[in-house]
Amino acid sequence: MPQIDRTPSPVDSRPHVVIVGAGFGGLACAEALGGTNIRVTIIDRNNYHLFVPLLYQVATAALSPADIAEPIRRIVSRHPNIDVVMGEVTGIDRTAKRVELADGSFVPYDRLVLATGSSYSYFGHDDWAEIAPGLKTIENARRIRARLLMNFEQAEMCEDPARQKALMTTIVVGGGPTGVEMAGAVAELARFTLARDFRRIDPRTARVLLVEAGPRILSTFPDDLGQYARRKLEELGVVVLTGQAVESITPEGATVGGRFIPAGAIVWGAGVKASPAGSWLGVETDHSGRIPVGADMAVPGVPDVYALGDTAALAGDDGKPLPGLxxxxxxxxxxxxxxxxxxxxxxxxxxxxxxxNRGNTAIVGRSAAVFDFGTRKLKGWFAWVLWAIVHVYLLVNFHKRVLVTMQWLWRWATYQRGARLITTDRPVSAAESVTSPHGGSAEPFRGMKRGQG
Amino acid sequence: MPQIDRTPSPVDSRPHVVIVGAGFGGLACAEALGGTNIRVTIIDRNNYHLFVPLLYQVATAALSPADIAEPIRRIVSRHPNIDVVMGEVTGIDRTAKRVELADGSFVPYDRLVLATGSSYSYFGHDDWAEIAPGLKTIENARRIRARLLMNFEQAEMCEDPARQKALMTTIVVGGGPTGVEMAGAVAELARFTLARDFRRIDPRTARVLLVEAGPRILSTFPDDLGQYARRKLEELGVVVLTGQAVESITPEGATVGGRFIPAGAIVWGAGVKASPAGSWLGVETDHSGRIPVGADMAVPGVPDVYALGDTAALAGDDGKPLPGLxxxxxxxxxxxxxxxxxxxxxxxxxxxxxxxNRGNTAIVGRSAAVFDFGTRKLKGWFAWVLWAIVHVYLLVNFHKRVLVTMQWLWRWATYQRGARLITTDRPVSAAESVTSPHGGSAEPFRGMKRGQG
Structure with missing residues (x-):
């Protein structure tokens, strides 16, 4: 494979900034450089920017993937100085100053910005990832959605009460904002949306367990907000288990605090680890894989390379690393x-x-959210409305803001959810997963094939 | 595996109608029986009813799958006498009068309605199906969407002009309404939506070929409407090849009329074959696999079994079988x-x-559609508005009507499309398909993995 320079105009004499990752950080950096006399190249594995904070709504059938994703090219198309390369970075040549891609080509840089984000950490149990997906990608959100909905379909067909109960049990691991939001949304899905749609089972009896190893949920929030969230979750029927670690995860369920809990679906929202950007550079990283950077976000010892967002460890005013927000x-x-x-x-x-700090927020469910502005705190209905306004405002595209708002209003008024589809492209048929009594649980997140009719 | 009766209340004395397939026919039949003193069970492989006529809009990034799909349970939840079983039918026991499912269970019936629809026929070339998917399922629509968009990404990165041209070539097979709609939509996607988003390629130079073996496109419509559609497609830049059959399809392209045309994507919209319902019953079918039925839709020689829609062959007033609409x-x-x-x-x-006949319609593109009411014909702008009104009206759910209307209005006003996502759950990475010069074409419809950023 010949070494091909992926830069659109290699003879261009303008300085060239290369940004790896089109998440919130990378995109903001590119847009700040839009319209300047600097060439900018964004490299991302996907063709879209994903609004990750709303992924749990895709996983719980409230929104469609496209509602929270926008093509990177579209976002930057008004700036002719910004170019987009869809590709997978495999390494960085610090000496030649170029980014190497999986297809053997490369992109030379004058300055390099690493904004490659993070993925979930399974604390050394990487085999848990397949059983208990985290909420970082559209594909995983769609898998979780298919599994949650399929569990109710299987429970409806199930003759064995113990198995039925297991299928209607969902375990959410991690009591941070993602875990809290997911647990609340799953409880609402069962309690309201699906309530009247089955004949043999009562979806309102579905169990949702939120497991947190630390002493309380929402530990980055003030204590009273965490307590409020716990109370609201419990009103929704969520069982909150704090101070209990997940010891093992199998396709049949999870062992929590020494007790095995059979479950049809397990969703991971616990530890986070940075992308492998540190290893591309060959620099030391902290325990979460983040690259320690200077106050100007420069990577010490590597000229002209910067890291930000979840990729970087930078201390805030309180001396602690800034959170992955x-x-x-x-x-x-x-x-x-x-x-x-x-x-x-x-x-x-x-x-x-x-x-x-613009305020830290988490949503628990219908009319219940928390907001922490540092000096001020908010909870309840008003915080919930504010949460919705902030999130709609932050969605990239005007059209999607309107679409998402409409779907939220409709959901609020009717308790219904618009995206209750069991679809994945994995070649496992629904028939197969229904076949054996434990077929569904043997591979909880294998997909279901399309059907007749 | 014990033989389990899937009927919710086997001791119920009410007569029991079982409907296989929740397409337009099966669902209409169930709803007509809603609220009566008859038990109804709908069996479908999927958990949703799919509005197939708009699938081409999912494949061309205009709508999300959930916009045109609605859970079957939701649609019939207001009728307690209707039950839904998600499962795959494998056979019918005519003597015991029961439907057999893939999981070994069965559903007994007093009357059985077969509304299992159709799939695409590849005229004996079943290996073409993987290369040239048809528009019958959400999964295929998503695969086509990913491939079309990925082709432009790869063309932007491509150094070889011949390969670049191939990647920007789409072949649509079949000049019926589906083929015409798909060809027009792909042309508009390239010409308008993507036009300004690339730096090295000009998406407006993308080629779309519509291949029809017969002498003209839209052969079920009056001649002047077919000519109008052809003219409008050609104005959009579509090359319409009539009287030319597809002789072979490979991952690199298709041979049409003796000439090999390299292409990045091939979409199938040609022959249709009925579902295997005929073989479940062991009855003779016509050349398309349809079950010949009496005027009352009863299957001759099989008591209490009926077939309708694409599953059945029933002559209309003109003596010809009713079309698959x-x-x-x-x-x-x-x-x-x-x-x-x-x-x-x-x-x-x-x-x-x-x-x-309520009127036969096909849409060519922006402001261009045809309508044939038998006695009256319509074409152009007014037909296009009427097409949109009819399709929105037919969408099952009020909420989705509003959502789809909004997205259409937005698309009409901005030329943009809201669902430009390259996502499939197939475990092939974007990097891999970009790696080899012909990587993308080697498996044109294999999916792309999620990425960093």
Missing amino acids: AQVAKQQGEHLGGGLEASLLRGQPLEPFRFR | AQVAKQQGEHLGGGLEASLLRGQPLEPFRFR
Whole structure:
């Protein structure tokens, strides 16, 4: 395979910034450089920017994947200086200053921004990933959706009460915002949306367990907000197990605090680890795989390379690393984009980044959310409305804002969800997973094939 | 595996109608029986009813799958006498009068309605199915969408002009309404939606070929409407090849009329064959696999079994079999549902079915459609608006009507499409399909894996 330079115009004399990853941070950085006299190339494995904070709504049949994803090319198309390469990064040549792609080609850079995000960490149990998917990709969200809905279909057909109970049990691992949101949404799906649609089972008897190893849920929030969230979850029927670690996960269920709980679906929302960007550079990372960076987001010892968002470990005002939040990545991207423009075009030094907390939020369910602005706290109905407004506002595209708002209003008014589809492209037929009494559980997240009719 | 009766209440003394397939026909039949003193069981492989006529809009990134699919349970949940079983039928025991499912269980019937629809026929070349998917399932629509979009991504990265041209070539096989709609939509996707989003390629130079073996496209429509559609397609840049059969299909392209045309995507919309319902019964079928039925839709020689829609061959007033249209299936389902109620509860004989043509329609593109009402014909802008109104009206769910209308209005106003996602659950990475120069074409419809960023 010949070495091909993927840059659109290799003879272009403008400085070239390469950004790996089109998440919140990478995209904000690119947009800050839009319209400048700098060439920008965004590299991403996907063709779309994904609004990850709403993925749990795809997993619980409320939204469609396309509602929360927008083509990267579309977002930056108004800036002719920004180019998009869909490809998989395999390494970085620090000496030649170029990014290497899986197809053998490369992209040379003058400055490189690593915004490659994070994935779930299974604490050394990588085999759990297939059984208990996390909420980071559209594919996983769709798998979780198919599994949750399929479990009710199988329970309806099931003759064995113990197996029926297992199928109607969902375990959510991790009591952070993602786990809380997921547990609340699954409980609402069963309790309201599916309530009247079955003849043999009562979906309202479905069990949802939220398992948190630490002493309380929403540990990054003030204590009273965590308590409020717990109370609201329990009102929805969620069993909150704090101070209990998941010891093992099998296709039949999970062992929590020494007790085996049979379950039809397990969703992972616990530890997070950074992408392998650190190993591409050959630099030391912290225990979560994050690259320690300077206040200007430069990677120490590697000239002209920067890291931000979940990829980077940067201390905040309190000395602790900034949290892995969209708003952190976004602010860093904007800051770095502006800084690189000043540096490349006017020779100015990069300014140190300071995070401004816009408020930390989590939604528990219908009319229940929490907001923590540092100095102020909010909970309940008003926090819930604010949560919705903020999330709609942050959706990239005007059209999608309207679509998502409409679907939320409709769901709020009717308790119904618009995306109750059991579809995955994995070649396992519904018949097969219904066949053996434990067929569905043997491979909880294998897909179901399309059908007749 | 013990033989389990899947009927919810086997001791129920009410007569039991079993309907296989929740397409337009099966669902209409079930709804006609809703609220009566008859037990109804719908069996389908999927958990949703799919609005197949709009699948081409999913394949061309205009709508999301959930916009045109609705859970069967939801649709019939207001009728407690209707039960839904998600399962795969493997056979029918005519003597014991029961439907056998793949999981070894069965459903006994007093009357059985077969509404199992059709799939694409590859005229003995079943290996073409993997290369050139047809538009009958959500999974295939999503695969086609991923491939079309991925081809442009690969063309942007491609150094070889011949390969680039091939990637930007789409062949649509079959000049019926589905082929015409698909060809027009792919042309509009390239010409308008993607036009400004690439830096090295000009998507407007993409080629779309519509191949029809017969002398003209839209052969079931009056000649002038077919000519109008052809003219409109050609204005959109579609090359219409009539009187030319597809002789072979390989992952690199298709041989049409003796000439090999390299192509990045091939979409099948040619022959149709009925589901295997005929073989379940062990009855003779016509050349398309359809079961010849009497005017009351009863299967001759098989007591208490009926077939309708694409599963059945029933002559219309002109002596020719009724076409495989949603409106035919729907009218048949309504008619048979009412007839079965009168027969089972009041002992009345079934009335013969008569099809009332509500108008045959096909859409070519923006502001261009054709309508044939038999006595009246329509084409152009007004036909296009009427097409949209009819299709929105026919969507099952009020919420989805509003969503689809909004997305259409937005698309009409902006030329943009809301569902431009390259996602499939097949475990082949984007990197792999980009790696080898012909990687993408080697398996044109294998999926792409999710990515970083």
